[in-house]
Amino acid sequence: MSEHSESSLTTYVVIWLTLLAGTALTVFAARIDLGPFNAAVALTIATVKAILVALFFMHIRGASEKLLKLVVISTVFFLFILLALSMADYGTRLWS
Numbered sequence: 765m766s767e768h769s770e771s772s773l774t775t776y777v778v779i780w781l782t783l784l785a786g787t788a789l790t791v792f793a794a795r796i797d798l799g800p801f802n803a804a805v806a807l808t809i810a811t812v813k814a815i816l817v818a819l820f821f822m823h824i825r826g827a828s829e830k831l832l833k834l835v836v837i838s839t840v841f842f843l844f845i846l847l848a849l850s851m852a853d854y855g856t857r858l859w860s
Contacts, residue, residue: 779820786813 786809793805819825824836 775820779816782816783813786816 790806790809793809794802798805818836824832827833
């Protein structure tokens, strides 16, 4: 079994409170009319929350395995490619 870096209870509580604040921020942002930027704001908040969960609760932050870091980096890279191609398609549609 691999060794994980020990995180203190304080770290978990701070991350939990941050996730709660992110959820409250998502609810607050949903009530504001930002026009076409509603989805972008919601996705940005969700991405930050997902990164926090992956780094701390899935122990990616303290991982020393190079293969794990390579998998995470390549996953994020392909996610950015997928988002860029989706936004390129969305931006070139004719809305008549």
